[in-house]
Amino acid sequence: MHILSRYLAIPFVLFFILLRPVSAALTIDITQGVDDALPIAVVPFKWAGSGPTRGSTTAAPENVASIVASDLRRSGRFAPVPDKNLVGRPSHGSQVNYTAWRALGIDNLVVGHIAPLVDGTYEVQFQLLDMYKAEQIIGYKIRSRRANLRRTAHQISDLIYKALMGVQGAFDTNVCYVTVTKNRQQQNVYRLAIADSDGYNEKIILETQSPILSPSWSPNGLQLAYVKISSRYGAEIYIQSILTGQAKRIGVTRRKSSAPAWSPDGKKLALTLYKDGNAEIYIHDLKTQKSQRITRNSAADTEPAWLPDGSAIIFTSDRGTGPQLYQVSIASHGASGRPQRLTFEGKYNARASISPDGKFIAMVHRIEGSYRIAVLERSTGYLRVLTESRLDESPSFAPNGSMIIYATEYRNRGVLAAVSVDGRARQRLQLNRGDVREPAWSFFKQ
């Protein structure tokens, strides 16, 4: 209630604090919305159970409508109406006064209810309504459990996004990232964390005093590959199960390895090995534990990323002047053909992330002494700089290609931010304390 009133106090600033901040490790600020964002209203879902009411909202275990509205707002594509401006509290399409909502300038309305069932589960029903045609666009009944209600809300957001935008939403997904804090001895403590795409349900899966970097999701979302740099062995790649927490170093012998990238089929890792005198790209077969060499030259080749169809790898190399992106085709026997240079604008282009449709490459691009996130359209070669800070890095596409999450600095702290591929929508995700970096957006849940 306290948080809700804070939210209501500043309805016109595109800024909000998530409910229950105690359990939220991240706060998300929308720093730039889209001018033509769609006006939509998400009416608090009617609670069909018994129990105390909480202000004007219901006493359902989760405020599903609020989570949905936050999701939609965060995408930059929607402008949900504040609760206090709602003209009525319908919970079903049959109760909607379309004229009144049209007068409010609302194109679409979301109504629904949550009912506890005798077996302890919940039924969440919602409808997305078109105010001008006065008809239902979509309507669903979803069975959920108490612990799953947030996820159900994200799934509802995905359905609404798909119905109105034509592409699948990426709300029911995860992000992983690395946080860094100081312990009492002023030593760095690194944590590898996983959270919902809105920053909730953070789980720490690894805590260590060795630097962690480059987390990479397995396509099935069950494992993370990452790099740990120890004083004794240097950089080494580990694969950790998210469910069991069990971590295993890859390879039969100890050797310096870095920059893991899971192949689209989940069977291999593209990675960097340092055994040849300099950094070279290899493909490591997770079953046979054998590595196949892809690059061969005296320059540093690193940061491999797969095309979504697995037909090529895009990587960073300073074989020319300074680091640039190159593409090499992959056949069953290894590299096929010579690597082709992809970036020509600027003297520093590195750390490629490829959009799920394969059409765009996000990268770190240096311009006027600053490191920013840029996107290259592969078909035209057109490069667009998306961000404006000094030290932006580690771009990672959302699985629907709509947003790119990346690491940046804000008030001398490492924070995460996200920007839409067209640069129009932006948001910042702030951790309660310490630095946060190295974000990677998961694939769609299977």
Next chain:
Amino acid sequence: MKKQLSLVLLASVFGLMVGCSSTTKQDDSTSSADGTVSGADSTKGANVGDAGSASKLAGDQADALSKRVIYFDFDSSDVTSEARDIISAHAQNLSQNTGLSIVLEGHADERGTREYNVALGDRRAKAVKQLLVVQGVQSSQIQVISFGEERPAAVGHDESAWSLNRRVELLYSGS
């Protein structure tokens, strides 16, 4: 607490400047190189001024041996002439004492991507290793580790910190 830290940092920077009369000059030239953002081009210019002081110290083996950090220019793994004298002293020490072993820890400043900086730190450390090996040190005495930008020596987001972070540390172990 914060004040104390920055004082310590200041003191250590000051100490460095006293230790090497040309440090100030090095700072100037590297920061101008940074302004043009073409670090690779400025590699040679940055430490030419050190030659005088370095040759003065060249005979003093103990002094060179006491230096255990080699600094680099932006996005560069080229070893400067002053650093070569330091490395030579360590090469002599290691080749005469084969029981000694050394870890070469390569580092980069915070700019650019983390993985590319791991590769850069590795290349810096291997550049030092190569100079040790050609001067008679056994490969088995040397271990190379890159921390990329993850273990900065100086905190801060400007050239004065960056120039201290682009480095290879020579860490002796064994007996």
